[in-house]
Structure formats: C-alpha cells, structure tokens
Amino acid sequence: MSAWHKTACILCSLNCGIEVQLEGRRLARVRGDKSHPGSEGYTCEKPARLDHYQNGRHRLTTPLRRRPDGSFEPIDWNTAIREVAAAFVRVRDTHGGDKILYYGGGGQGNHLPGAYASATRSALGSVYAANALSQEKTGEFWVDGQLFGRPSCHTAPDFEHAEVAVFVGKNPWQSHGFARARAVLREIAKDPKRTLVVIDPRRTETADLADFHLQVRPGTDAFALAALLAVLIEEDFVDPAFLRDHTNGADDVLAALRDVDVAVYCERAGVEESVVREVARRIGRATSVSLLEDLGIQQSRHSTLNSYLEKLVCLITGNFGKQGTSNLHTQMGKLFGGSRSDRRTPVGGHRIIGGLVPCNGIPDEILTDDPKRFRALLVESGNPAHSLADSQRMRQALEALELVVVIDVAFTETARLADYVLPASSQFEKWEATFFNLEFPRNVFHLRAPLLDPLPGTLPEAEIHARLVRAMGALGDEDLAPLRDAATQGRAAFAGAFLQALAAKPQLAGLAPVVLYETLGKTLPDGAAAAAVMWGLAHNCARAYPESLRRAGFGGASIAQGEALFDAILERRSGVVFSIDDYDETWKRIETSDGRIRLAIPELLGELQTLRDEDAVQRDPAFPFVLAAGERRTSTANTIFRDPAWRKKDADGALRISRDDAAELGIADGGRARVTTKRGSVIAVVEVTDTLRRGHVTLPNGLGLAYPDESGADVVRGVAPNELTASEDRDWLAGTPWHKYVAARVEAIAG
Ligand code: SF4
Incomplete structure (x- = not known):
C-alpha cells in the first residue's frame, strides 16, 4: 500500500484538506485529512474524482x-x-x-x-485586472467598503454558533461557502433550539432541511428582504443600543424601510406575508443570527441592493461583532484590493471595485475605436x-x-x-x-x-x-x-x-x-x-x-x-x-475614519425607493420564462473538470423545469427542449422537477466544454450557459451579470 500524501481539494473555496494515494501519476484514492485544522477530515463527494483533472486528455505538454x-x-x-x-x-x-x-x-x-x-x-x-470575483462578489465588496471603510473589510458568518442561520440565494449543500457545510447544516436542522431559514426561488437541498423556506419569485429577492427589514422595524426588533454606539446614518435607513409596504412587497415576491413576519420574529428574538448570501442574489436583479439589504438584517438587529454573527476576519493575502472607490474603466467608465474591472464591461473596453481601449x-x-x-x-x-x-x-x-x-x-x-482564508475566529x-x-x-x-x-x-x-x-x-x-x-x-x-x-x-x-x-x-x-x-x-x-x-x-x-481572534478584534478592523459603521448608503437607499414603482414581473411575452444560467449541482464543479466522465449523473446537464410547465409545453422528463434567449438558442435534455416554481427554469454551470475523445476529436457535452447570456444585462452599480435572471423561451422538440 503506498503512502497517503497531504494536499487539498481544489474544487471550491473551502479547499478541504485531503490525503491522496498515488498509483504512478494517478490520484488513485482520496480521503479527508483529519489533521487539517479547517476541515478536520470533512469532504463532500467531489474530490474522489480529482484524477479527471490531473490526468485528463486536456493536459497541454508544450507551448x-x-x-x-x-x-x-x-x-x-x-x-x-x-x-x-x-x-x-x-x-x-x-x-x-x-x-x-x-x-x-x-x-x-x-x-x-x-x-x-x-x-x-x-x-x-x-494596471487593470479582472477575474471571476468581478462577475460575482464585487457588489458585496462595494457594500462592505461603504459600510466598513474598505471593500476588503470582509465579513465571516459563524454558523457553528448561530441560533438562527439564514441563507439568501445560497445553497451551501452544493456550493459550501463555510467549513464542514453539510455537517453544520445537519446540526442546525436537528437542533430544536436553532432555526434554518432559506430565501431562494428554488427548493434546494438546503431548503429541504430548513424550518422556513421563502420560495421567492425569481428576481424579487430585494422585495422579500425589504419586507423582512420593514417587519423587523415595525415590530420593534431593532437594536437601538447597537445603532447608537456603532453606526452612523441609522435614522435615514430606518426611515426608508418604514416606507416599505410589507403586504405589497410580499405579494410581489410571491411569499406569504404571515411567513415573512414569522421569520422576522424568529430573527428578532434570537440571541445570534448569521446570514450568508451568494450568487443567487449577487447575479440577479438589484444585485448590489440585495447585498446591502442582506447586511442590514444583521446590522439593524445588532448581529455583528459577537459569537454566532458576522465578524471581520484576518487575511493572509488579499484576494482583492483597491481602496479607491472612484476608479473607472478607461473607455466605458465602469466602476472598478476591489481593484477589479467588471467582467461584463470587458468587451466595451475592447470593441471600440477609442485609443484608450485594451x-x-x-x-x-x-x-x-x-x-x-x-x-x-x-x-x-x-x-x-x-x-x-x-x-x-x-x-x-x-x-x-x-x-x-x-x-x-x-x-x-x-x-x-x-487566499480563501475567510474564517473567524x-x-x-x-x-x-x-x-x-x-x-x-x-x-x-x-x-x-x-x-x-x-x-x-x-x-x-x-x-x-x-x-x-x-x-x-x-x-x-x-x-x-x-x-x-x-x-x-x-x-x-x-x-x-x-x-x-x-x-x-x-x-x-x-x-x-x-x-x-x-x-x-x-x-x-x-x-x-x-x-x-x-x-x-x-x-x-x-x-x-x-x-x-x-x-x-x-x-x-x-x-x-x-x-x-476574540470578538473585540472585529471592531478594530472597521476602517472608517471614526470606526463606526456607515449604515446609510445614499445610492442604494435611492434604488430601494425605486422598488415602490417596479413591476416584480418584467416579462417580454416572447420570453416568458426566467432562466437561472449556472446552477450548482452535485454533478457540477468548477470548469477545471473538463473530462465529462467525471460526472456520474446528469451527464448532459439537464434543463430543469416545473412539472406544470413541462406538462403545458408537452415536454417529458428525459426529453429535449429548445431554450432561446435574445442572445442565443440551445437544445438541452430536460429534467422535470418539483423544486421550481412555474416560469422558472435552470441550467447547470460548468458544461459545454470541449474535450478530446480517444481519437483526439473535440466533443462538447451539455450547454455552455453563457451562449445564452448578454453582457448588457448587469447591475447598474457593480456591473455584476444577471445570470440568475435571463429572460428565455422554452419549446418542446419533437422526438
Ligand atoms: S466542500 Fe467538497 S468541493 Fe469544496 S473543497 Fe471541500 S471537498 Fe472540495
């Protein structure tokens, strides 16, 4: 038996410690590394298949x-x-x-x-750089910069200790995001004194474990979050001592949220007002609440506003700077920098956040005659x-x-x-x-x-x-x-x-x-x-x-x-x-000039006001569905897995559609459908599901990659989601794309 060698899984930001047995150059066997101080032996099912990355036919061996x-x-x-x-x-x-x-x-x-x-x-x-963060996280970074003084003031949740755990547009069962995610979710779910809340248009694996699932209409998270905040204020769950001692601008924020019509916003979000009120009461009465957001709201309508509202839930209730809440963690190497908030791209004038050019703006900086172009x-x-x-x-x-x-x-x-x-x-x-070292304490x-x-x-x-x-x-x-x-x-x-x-x-x-x-x-x-x-x-x-x-x-x-x-x-x-860290360290890491949290962000309070007149369902009759382009599933990882053989199921990355929509369109489970957006058209295998609302369809991330077959000819399995997305569909402030809100048409394909 050969030795076990220590390394880490490279498939998500958790980088769980693993041990690997080699057979020649093959990663033959993989197990969790119990000595890893973060993951302590935990892994999900994916690293067992890492050899598909290491030894696939995709490897290059010459310049x-x-x-x-x-x-x-x-x-x-x-x-x-x-x-x-x-x-x-x-x-x-x-x-x-x-x-x-x-x-x-x-x-x-x-x-x-x-x-x-x-x-x-x-x-x-x-001097200009971009990467995946600038199509995912820059809106959140910008909000952190406004609240705490710098985009790199990044908050860490503490789900190990939180009495109430809230996930907004986040399915940690598949996308992880904190250490030992599945084990922690199970612990919360089985503890009657703790509560799990999920706000997500899909009934995800995490939602299946939750005490409350607000299954919002796709793209309406801002309405649901604003309604939740308004109830917290209306029913007196605000922490006045926290706001007085640690924040500036709270009056403006509370005034703006008092204007929210809870019943109307719940109706637009497609959720029961009574359930939103119950969730607010559970949050308001808890000794500790942690929230985590992810691409579900960061790549949807009102992306940056969503991040702001999500953070306000913690801040107005005083769930910050103590155990079981949000804290500001240390960093070994900065994933992003850029203290200047006024930097813009040279041609399109897009906001550069955390030192990163927004990905959706890159073509604007190239496809032009402007001499300043890249x-x-x-x-x-x-x-x-x-x-x-x-x-x-x-x-x-x-x-x-x-x-x-x-x-x-x-x-x-x-x-x-x-x-x-x-x-x-x-x-x-x-x-x-x-440098995904994002943990506290x-x-x-x-x-x-x-x-x-x-x-x-x-x-x-x-x-x-x-x-x-x-x-x-x-x-x-x-x-x-x-x-x-x-x-x-x-x-x-x-x-x-x-x-x-x-x-x-x-x-x-x-x-x-x-x-x-x-x-x-x-x-x-x-x-x-x-x-x-x-x-x-x-x-x-x-x-x-x-x-x-x-x-x-x-x-x-x-x-x-x-x-x-x-x-x-x-x-x-x-x-x-x-x-x-001890919890007091969080306060030392706030980088505003007076060490207080700047609660009022005028640009986003302005956007909050516009919700009043916004139709929650903005559908072009030619494209009656909302497509989430890039869903995380057990059969998807990042695109370093190019070899389709790594996928044990869902080999072609099925289009998921609700049972009622499938019946109406005459599409059977396992059949095929054409998905068309203003940018492109693809054919996908269909999976009929009970986890989606009507009008909502999803495609997984990480498919549509070319991979050579045994003869060396390229084969492409599944749909590349970005053949369907458009660069102009993005957040007005951070430029983050609306991958989770793509207007689409779905049609049956005979045979
Ligand atoms: S959670 Fe799973 S995919 Fe993520 S690093 Fe750990 S083992 Fe890998």
Missing part, C-alpha cells in the same frame, strides 16, 4: 503558437518566453502598459500564480471565452485584441483564441495555496506540497513569470546576485539585504515575488522556491494582526512572529491556524 491560418504549432519554451515577452513589451511601448488587461490569476485552488503574475504586470505597467490580454487560470457573460461578444473581443496569451493546464475555449498558450503544471505538481492557511513532478513540457507559473520578467529585461543578475548570497547566510541576513535592495532600486518592489523566488526561494527546503512569496505575506500578517498571531501561538516581536509563521507554513503539511 503553442498560433499560425496565421488559426491553427497552432508547438514551440520550445525558450522561443515561447522570448516571443511572448517581446510581444507584450511591443504593446507596452506602443500603446502603454495600461492597455494590457490581466484576467484570472487563480481559481478555486491556486492563487500563487496571481502573486507571481504581479511581477510580470509590474514590469509591463499593466490592446492585449494575459489570461491565467481563467477561461473568459466560456465563463463570462455573452460568449459570442467575448469571442469577438478576444479576436479584436492585438495579443492574447493564455497560461493554463488545458487547451481551453480561451486558449483556442490565443496567440500563445503556455502550459502550466497542475495544482498537484507544484507548491500551491489559496480561527483562520487557516494551507501551503500544499506537490504530489508529483511537473508533467514534462509544463512549468509552474512562478517559473514562467520569473522567465518572462527576465526576458523583458526588468530584472538581471546584478539585482539578484547579492540577494542570493545573503539568502545563503540565513533569513536575517536576507531580510537586511532585501530591504537595502528595495531602498536602492524602488522598482524592485513591484517585482518582489519573482525576486524572492529567485533568491530566498532557492534556499527553501524540498524545492519550495514558489513558497518564497509567503515570506513577505507572513511578515505582513504579523504586522497587521500581532495579537491574533500571538493567540495562535506565534509570539515575540513582529519580526520573530513573521519568521515563526513562515516556518510553520513551510513545515505543517496539513495547514496552519495563523490567527485566533
């Missing part, structure tokens, strides 16, 4: 260059690096580095590429041609660019449109980590050691970026040699030399990840050069959260704390609890 006729030819790494570096430098020197957009930087399991790419971007002067794109661990709204327009945009370079393990839909494709080593062939970071050598022909991203930066002439041996010498004398000597080098040549700061990789990295044990960037982050963490680190066992002065944390990160193969 590719596009020929003039659109086909690709293999080239060697030296040629690829030289030509890619020269092509980017040409764009920078002709149009300016700000015309080079960076997309991606990591998925659900790999964020070190984004850290190393920051050096390449710095060498190029690339001219080149570097894509890393991302697949915008498939994953962003309006694939047709996205493909047009990619084809209009002067240069597209993709770094990925697979020949993705985006790679097929690139000028160069650079094959990366898989997430199990290199040192890797994520204990926060965990996990640096994963490789299970396997890189597949021949591939390189880890740290090495790719190091080579690109050198090929661009941004870094030379004269910069690195003294630091390499210092690194051999120990980390104290290295730290001194590193600070001296930055003082002498400030532009090295932007290249720091590659500088660390090339110098300190070469001295790290077990070939962990790519972990070098964690040295700087460990010290940042020590400076930002000294008390939290001390509680986690990292004592001493700041430098000693940073070094001890870095050692622990390198040594503990199941991950490290890097911070332990």
Whole structure:
C-alpha cells in the first residue's frame, strides 16, 4: 500500500484538506485529512474524482503558437518566453502598459500564480485586472467598503454558533461557502433550539432541511428582504443600543424601510406575508443570527441592493461583532484590493471595485475605436471565452485584441483564441495555496506540497513569470546576485539585504515575488522556491494582526512572529491556524475614519425607493420564462473538470423545469427542449422537477466544454450557459451579470 500524501481539494473555496494515494501519476484514492485544522477530515463527494483533472486528455505538454491560418504549432519554451515577452513589451511601448488587461490569476485552488503574475504586470505597467470575483462578489465588496471603510473589510458568518442561520440565494449543500457545510447544516436542522431559514426561488437541498423556506419569485429577492427589514422595524426588533454606539446614518435607513409596504412587497415576491413576519420574529428574538448570501442574489436583479439589504438584517438587529454573527476576519493575502472607490474603466467608465474591472464591461473596453481601449490580454487560470457573460461578444473581443496569451493546464475555449498558450503544471505538481482564508475566529492557511513532478513540457507559473520578467529585461543578475548570497547566510541576513535592495532600486518592489523566488526561494527546503512569496505575506500578517498571531501561538516581536509563521507554513503539511481572534478584534478592523459603521448608503437607499414603482414581473411575452444560467449541482464543479466522465449523473446537464410547465409545453422528463434567449438558442435534455416554481427554469454551470475523445476529436457535452447570456444585462452599480435572471423561451422538440 503506498503512502497517503497531504494536499487539498481544489474544487471550491473551502479547499478541504485531503490525503491522496498515488498509483504512478494517478490520484488513485482520496480521503479527508483529519489533521487539517479547517476541515478536520470533512469532504463532500467531489474530490474522489480529482484524477479527471490531473490526468485528463486536456493536459497541454508544450507551448503553442498560433499560425496565421488559426491553427497552432508547438514551440520550445525558450522561443515561447522570448516571443511572448517581446510581444507584450511591443504593446507596452506602443500603446502603454495600461492597455494590457490581466484576467484570472487563480481559481478555486491556486492563487500563487496571481502573486507571481504581479511581477510580470509590474514590469509591463499593466494596471487593470479582472477575474471571476468581478462577475460575482464585487457588489458585496462595494457594500462592505461603504459600510466598513474598505471593500476588503470582509465579513465571516459563524454558523457553528448561530441560533438562527439564514441563507439568501445560497445553497451551501452544493456550493459550501463555510467549513464542514453539510455537517453544520445537519446540526442546525436537528437542533430544536436553532432555526434554518432559506430565501431562494428554488427548493434546494438546503431548503429541504430548513424550518422556513421563502420560495421567492425569481428576481424579487430585494422585495422579500425589504419586507423582512420593514417587519423587523415595525415590530420593534431593532437594536437601538447597537445603532447608537456603532453606526452612523441609522435614522435615514430606518426611515426608508418604514416606507416599505410589507403586504405589497410580499405579494410581489410571491411569499406569504404571515411567513415573512414569522421569520422576522424568529430573527428578532434570537440571541445570534448569521446570514450568508451568494450568487443567487449577487447575479440577479438589484444585485448590489440585495447585498446591502442582506447586511442590514444583521446590522439593524445588532448581529455583528459577537459569537454566532458576522465578524471581520484576518487575511493572509488579499484576494482583492483597491481602496479607491472612484476608479473607472478607461473607455466605458465602469466602476472598478476591489481593484477589479467588471467582467461584463470587458468587451466595451475592447470593441471600440477609442485609443484608450485594451490592446492585449494575459489570461491565467481563467477561461473568459466560456465563463463570462455573452460568449459570442467575448469571442469577438478576444479576436479584436492585438495579443492574447493564455497560461493554463488545458487547451481551453480561451486558449483556442490565443496567440500563445503556455502550459502550466497542475495544482498537484507544484507548491500551491489559496487566499480563501475567510474564517473567524480561527483562520487557516494551507501551503500544499506537490504530489508529483511537473508533467514534462509544463512549468509552474512562478517559473514562467520569473522567465518572462527576465526576458523583458526588468530584472538581471546584478539585482539578484547579492540577494542570493545573503539568502545563503540565513533569513536575517536576507531580510537586511532585501530591504537595502528595495531602498536602492524602488522598482524592485513591484517585482518582489519573482525576486524572492529567485533568491530566498532557492534556499527553501524540498524545492519550495514558489513558497518564497509567503515570506513577505507572513511578515505582513504579523504586522497587521500581532495579537491574533500571538493567540495562535506565534509570539515575540513582529519580526520573530513573521519568521515563526513562515516556518510553520513551510513545515505543517496539513495547514496552519495563523490567527485566533476574540470578538473585540472585529471592531478594530472597521476602517472608517471614526470606526463606526456607515449604515446609510445614499445610492442604494435611492434604488430601494425605486422598488415602490417596479413591476416584480418584467416579462417580454416572447420570453416568458426566467432562466437561472449556472446552477450548482452535485454533478457540477468548477470548469477545471473538463473530462465529462467525471460526472456520474446528469451527464448532459439537464434543463430543469416545473412539472406544470413541462406538462403545458408537452415536454417529458428525459426529453429535449429548445431554450432561446435574445442572445442565443440551445437544445438541452430536460429534467422535470418539483423544486421550481412555474416560469422558472435552470441550467447547470460548468458544461459545454470541449474535450478530446480517444481519437483526439473535440466533443462538447451539455450547454455552455453563457451562449445564452448578454453582457448588457448587469447591475447598474457593480456591473455584476444577471445570470440568475435571463429572460428565455422554452419549446418542446419533437422526438
Ligand atoms: S466542500 Fe469544496 S473543497 Fe471541500 S471537498 Fe467538497 S468541493 Fe472540495
């Protein structure tokens, strides 16, 4: 029996610790890692099938260059690096580095590429970036920024301890979102003293466990949340001491919500007023309430307003800064930044939130004659041609660019449109980590050691970026040699030399990840050069959260704390609890000038008022259904699973439709239907279900990917949802797409 090797699941942001037995290069057996301090042995069913990612036929093993006729030819790494570096430098020197957009930087399991790419971007002067977060979470980040002072003031729920748990547009049974999600849901559901509330147009697996399920009409979450808030105020469940001591602007918020006509809003949302009142009373009387929102409301009408209303439920009832409620957690590396809230995109003027260009606005920044348009794109661990709204327009945009370079393990839909494709080593062939460290009061970071050598022909991203930066002439041996010498004398000597080098040549700061990789990295044990960037982050963490680190066992002065944390990160193969908080820490993390929560957000209070005159059902008779394009199911994961064989059921990603609608349209379970939107038309297999309201249909995420069959010919299974979505259907403020609210027509297909 071969050894069990520790790593983590890379299929969702939880990154549960797992152990893997290898057979050659196969991930033969997978089990939960009981020593992982976050997941403690828990997994869902998906990581058992990770070998489909590791060893599928999608793996690339040589750099590719596009020929003039659109086909690709293999080239060697030296040629690829030289030509890619020269092509980017040409764009920078002709149009300016700000015309080079960076997309991606990591998925659900790999964020070190984004850290190393920051050096390449710095060498190029690339200042605009986008990734999946900017079509999912930026509305919520913007609300956090308004309430707490910065978009990175991110709240962590505490469902382990909450008396009442509320999920809004969120199905943690499938999309997880907090540690040991299914176990925690079961614990809440079976405890008569605790209550589970779900607000969702679908009767999800979580809703099946819930005490209350408000099965709202699709796209009407804002009405339901506003009604819930209005009842909390009307029935006197507001916490006046909390509002007085910790917030500004509460009077404006309460006044706006008092205007809500509860009966009318409940009717528009399609939910019973009496049930909404019961839910409000349960929340109002609880000692602790935690809420969590997700794509169900973030990718629907009133996306940013939904996030605001969801957070107000916690804040007006004082469910913040204590056990079982929302708290502000520590961060090992920031997933997003951007303290400036006034930044806009150069052509379309779209709001840049958390430093991210909204994905739905990207085509507007390319398909134009404006001289400020983006001219080149570097894509890393991302697949915008498939994953962003309006694939047709996205493909047009990619084809209009002067240069597209993709770094990925697979020949993705985006790679097929690139000028160069650079094959990366898989997430199990290199040192890797994520910055999804979003927990409170204990926060965990996990640096994963490789299970396997890189597949021949591939390189880890740290090495790719190091080579690109050198090929661009941004870094030379004269910069690195003294630091390499210092690194051999120990980390104290290295730290001194590193600070001296930055003082002498400030532009090295932007290249720091590659500088660390090339110098300190070469001295790290077990070939962990790519972990070098964690040295700087460990010290940042020590400076930002000294008390939290001390509680986690990292004592001493700041430098000693940073070094001890870095050692622990390198040594503990199941991950490290890097911070332990007490609840008072939350208040220190509010970054408004006076440390108070700014409860009133004028833009969103204005939008709240517009609900009064809004018709909850805005249907074009030509498109009478609302399609949720991208439902999470047990048979879907992120798109790094390209091999359709990983899916044990629902192989073609069925269109779900209610029994009554199916009967009326004459569509049988297992039959086929045509789904048409203003943007496209597809044919899907049908699953008739009792979990949806009439007028609502759903398609899963992650399908419609090309995968080679045994002869090498591409086969596409299922529907790519973004063939049906439109980039202009987005939130007015954050630009987040309305994937869960796509007007559609459904027709039976004979036979
Ligand atoms: S919950 Fe997420 S990270 Fe954990 S095993 Fe399941 S898919 Fe993987």
